[in-house]
Amino acid sequence: MIFRQLFDRESCTYTYLLGDPSVGRAALVDTVREHVGRDLGLLEELGLKLGAVLETHVHADHVTGAGELRRRTGATCHVPRLGGAPCADVPLGDGDVVRVGEIALHVLATPGHTSGCVSYLVSWGDAAADRVLTGDALLVRGCGRTDFQEGDAGTLWDSVHTRLFTLPDATRVYPAHDYKGMSVSTIGEEKRHNPRLGGARTRPEFIELMAALDLPAPAKIAEALPANRACGDAGTGPDTGPERM
Amino acid sequence: MIFRQLFDRESCTYTYLLGDPSVGRAALVDTVREHVGRDLGLLEELGLKLGAVLETHVHADHVTGAGELRRRTGATCHVPRLGGAPCADVPLGDGDVVRVGEIALHVLATPGHTSGCVSYLVSWGDAAADRVLTGDALLVRGCGRTDFQEGDAGTLWDSVHTRLFTLPDATRVYPAHDYKGMSVSTIGEEKRHNPRLGGARTRPEFIELMAALDLPAPAKIAEALPANRACGDAGTGPDTGPERM
Numbered sequence: 001m002i003f004r005q006l007f008d009r010e011s012c013t014y015t016y017l018l019g020d021p022s023v024g025r026a027a028l029v030d031t032v033r034e035h036v037g038r039d040l041g042l043l044e045e046l047g048l049k050l051g052a053v054l055e056t057h058v059h060a061d062h063v064t065g066a067g068e069l070r071r072r073t074g075a076t077c078h079v080p081r082l083g084g085a086p087c088a089d090v091p092l093g094d095g096d097v098v099r100v101g102e103i104a105l106h107v108l109a110t111p112g113h114t115s116g117c118v119s120y121l122v123s124w125g126d127a128a129a130d131r132v133l134t135g136d137a138l139l140v141r142g143c144g145r146t147d148f149q150e151g152d153a154g155t156l157w158d159s160v161h162t163r164l165f166t167l168p169d170a171t172r173v174y175p176a177h178d179y180k181g182m183s184v185s186t187i188g189e190e191k192r193h194n195p196r197l198g199g200a201r202t203r204p205e206f207i208e209l210m211a212a213l214d215l216p217a218p219a220k221i222a223e224a225l226p227a228n229r230a231c232g233d234a235g236t237g238p239d240t241g242p243e244r245m
Numbered sequence: 246m247i248f249r250q251l252f253d254r255e256s257c258t259y260t261y262l263l264g265d266p267s268v269g270r271a272a273l274v275d276t277v278r279e280h281v282g283r284d285l286g287l288l289e290e291l292g293l294k295l296g297a298v299l300e301t302h303v304h305a306d307h308v309t310g311a312g313e314l315r316r317r318t319g320a321t322c323h324v325p326r327l328g329g330a331p332c333a334d335v336p337l338g339d340g341d342v343v344r345v346g347e348i349a350l351h352v353l354a355t356p357g358h359t360s361g362c363v364s365y366l367v368s369w370g371d372a373a374a375d376r377v378l379t380g381d382a383l384l385v386r387g388c389g390r391t392d393f394q395e396g397d398a399g400t401l402w403d404s405v406h407t408r409l410f411t412l413p414d415a416t417r418v419y420p421a422h423d424y425k426g427m428s429v430s431t432i433g434e435e436k437r438h439n440p441r442l443g444g445a446r447t448r449p450e451f452i453e454l455m456a457a458l459d460l461p462a463p464a465k466i467a468e469a470l471p472a473n474r475a476c477g478d479a480g481t482g483p484d485t486g487p488e489r490m
Contacts, residue, residue, distance in 0.1 A: 007426035009254055015426075038425055045438045180283055181252035181260075183428065193290045 001103055001124045002046060003131075005174065005183060006039065008032040011062040011220075012179050015039065016133055018122065019048040020101025027052040027100045028075075029120060029133055030176050031065035033232050039065065040072065050075040051100050054092075056135025056176055057117040058083040058228045060149060061218040067233035077231050080107075083116030087231035092118060108163045110137040112156020113144030119164065121171075131172040132187070138164050139175040140182040143196050146210045148221070153210035157203045165191050165198075246348055246369045247291060248376075250419065250428060251284065253277040256307040256465075257424050260284065261378055263367065264293040265346025272297040272345045273320075274365060274378055275421050276310035278477050284310065285317065295320040296345050299337075301380025301421055302362040303328040303473045305394060306463040312478035322476050325352075328361030332476035337363060353408045355382040357401020358389030364409065366416075376417040377432075383409050384420040385427040388441050391455045393466070398455035402448045410436050410443075 002019035011032065017039070019026035026048035028039060043050055050073040053066040057080060066077045067087065078098055079088035092098070094109035098120075105120040106129065113136040123129040136144025138160050146153045164173075169188030191198050196206060218224070227234045247264035256277065262284070264271035271293035273284060288295055295318040298311040302325060311322045312332065323343055324333035337343070339354035343365075350365040351374065358381040368374035381389025383405050391398040409418075414433030436443050441451060463469070472479045 005428045007252070007428065009257075009426065012254075035426065038427075042427075045434065181254065181280065182283075182287075183250045183252065189290065 002026070002048070004042070006035065006042075008035060008062065010034075012177050013059075013062050014174065014176055014178065014183075016174060017042065017046075017048075018100065018103050018105070019043075019046060020103050021047065023101040025049055025051045025101045027054060027098065027103065027105065028065075028069065029054045029105075030056055030059070030135070031069060033063040033065040033068060036065040036068050036072070039069070049073070052076055052078055052098055054078040054098060054105065054120065055080065055083070055085070055228075056119065056133065056137075057114045058085050058149070058225065059176075060221045060224050060228075061177075062220060063224050063227045064232040067231035070231065079231070080109075080116040080118045082111070083114065083229075085229045085231065087229065087233065094118070105133075108132075110134070110156075110159040110163050112146060112153065112159045113137055113149075113151055115150035115152075115155075117144075117159070121167070129167075129171065131174055132164065132167060133174050133176075134164060135176045138173060138190060138194070138197070140173065140178055140180075140185040141190070141194055143194070144177075145213060145215055147213070147215065148217070149225075153207040154203065156210075157197065157206050160197050247271070247293070249287070251280065251287075253280060253307065255279075257422050258304075258307050259419065259421055259423065259428075261419060262287065262291075262293075263345065263348050263350075264288075264291060265348050266292065268346040270294055270296045270346045272299060272343065272348065272350065273314065274299045274350075275301055275304070275380070276314060278308040278310040278313060281310040281313050281317070284314070294318070297321055297323055297343055299323040299343060299350065299365065300325065300328070300330070300473075301364065301378065301382075302359045303330050303394070303470065304421075305466045305469050305473075306422075307465060308469050308472045309477040312476035315476065324476070325354075325361040325363045327356070328359065328474075330474045330476065332474065332478065339363070350378075353377075355379070355401075355404035355408050357391060357398065357404045358382055358394075358396055360395035360397075360400075362389075362404070366412070374412075374416065376419060377409065377412060378419050378421075379409060380421045383418060383435060383439070383442070385418065385423055385425075385430040386435070386439055388439075389422075390458060390460055392458070392460065393462075394470075398452040399448065401455075402442065402451050405442050
C-alpha cells in the first residue's frame with residue numbers, strides 16, 4: 001500500500017493518500033481545497049487514479065477539495081451521513097466499508113467533536129487493520145473541541161473509549177490535525193499519555209475540562225461550514241464563480 | 246524500530262526520532278531548539294533514553310537543539326567533520342556508522358548544499374537499509390540551495406546522482422525540510438519526478454538552474470550559523486544567558 005501524509009500549514013490539517021499500485025487506484029481523506037493541485041500532481045506521479053474522496057466530518061476550519069477533485073477526476077465523494085452534507089455521492093455510516101483495490105477503510109462512528117464524525121480503520125488485503133484515521137476525534141495527545149456542530153464532550157469520551165481505545169495498542173493513529181509538529185501516534189500511547197482522554201482521566205473530568213476551554217471560533221467557520229456541506233463547491237475559493245474572476 | 250517524523254512549522258524543518266524499544270535508546274536527527282521540550286517529552290513517553298543527537302549539516306535557517314539536549318540528557322552530539330562545528334563530540338565522515346541499539350545510521354557524504362552535508366542511510370538489525378535521511382541534499386521534488394556555506398551545484402548533482410540515486414528505488418527518502426506539505430518520497434520517485442535533479446535533467450542544466458534562483462538570504466542565517474557551530478549553545482535562545490532573563 002502506498003500511504004502518504006500531507007500537510008496544510010495554514011490550518012494544520014493532515015490529508016491522507018492511500019493507494020493500491022497493483023490496480024492503480026487511490027483514495028484521499030480530508031483534502032484541503034488549496035492543495036488540490038498538489039494532490040493531483042502527486043497522484044499522477046505515483047501512477048494512481050483517484051477513486052474515492054472521503055471526509056472524516058464536515059470541517060469548520062478549512063474548505064475541502066472534495067468537490068473540485070470529483071469534477072476533475074470523476075472520483076466519488078464519501079461523507080458521513082450525519083454530517084449534513086447533501087453533496088455526498090455515498091453517505092457513510094458505522095460499519096460501512098470503502099474499498100480501493102486491496103485497501104479497505106472501515107467506518108467507525110466516533111461522534112463528539114461533531115455529531116457526524118467518523119474514523120477510518122485501514123486494512124490491506126487479508127492483513128489485520130494496522131492504522132486508524134481518527135479525524136478530530138483523537139489527536140496526538142489531544143482531541144477536537146466539542147463546542148459547536150452538535151459537539152458533546154461526553155459523547156466524544158464514549159466514542160474514544162469504546163471505539164478507538166478498544167483497538168490493539170499497536171494500531172497507528174493518524175489524526176486530521178496537529179499543531180505541535182507531531183505526525184503519528186499509537187492507540188497504546190494515547191491510552192497512556194493523552195492528557196485529556198487517557199491515563200487516569202475520568203469522564204466527568206473530561207467533560208469539565210472541555211467546558212472550560214473557552215476557545216475562539218475557528219477563523220474560517222462562517223465560510224467553511226456552508227462550503228463543506230457542498231463538498232467545497234460553495235463560498236469563496238479557487239473556481240467557484242464570477243465573484244472571484 | 247520506533248520512527249517519528251516531527252515538524253517545525255516556522256522553518257519547515259523535519260526532525261527524526263529513531264528508537265530501539267528493546268534497549269530503550271534513541272537518536273534524534275536535525276533537532277530545533279524551540280522544540281527541545283516537545284522532543285524530550287515524547288522520548289520520556291516512549292520510554293526511550295536519548296543516546297545520540299545528529300546533524301545532517303550546520304543549518305542556516307534554524308538553531309539546533311543539540312547542545313541543550315546534550316546538557317539535559319548526556320547524549321553525544323554527532324556533526325559532520327567538514328561542517329565547521331567544533332562543538333561535536335563525534336565528528337562524522339563518509340562511511341562512519343552511528344549505532345543506537347539495533348539501529349544503524351550509515352553516513353553518506355552528500356556535499357553540495359554545504360561542503361559538509363551528509364545523509365544517513367538507516368538500517369535495522371540484519372535487514373537491508375530501507376530509508377535515508379537526506380538533509381538538504383535531496384528534498385521531495387526539490388533540493389537545498391547552493392549559494393552559501395561553500396555550496397556548489399555541480400557537487401550537489403554529483404552527490405545526489407552517485408550516492409542517493411544509486412540506492413534501491415524503494416528506499417524511502419526523508420528530507421530535512423518540506424515547504425509544500427509533503428512528508429516522504431522514495432528514491433525511485435525522485436529519480437523520475439524531481440524537477441531539478443531527476444528525469445531528463447542534465448548536470449549543466451542543473452548548475453544553470455541553481456545559479457538563476459536568486460533567493461533571499463535565510464532570515465535567521467546571521468544567528469543560526471554561529472549558534473549551530475556551537476551545537477546551538479550560542480546566540481539568542483531559550484537558555485543562553487542573562488540577556489534573555
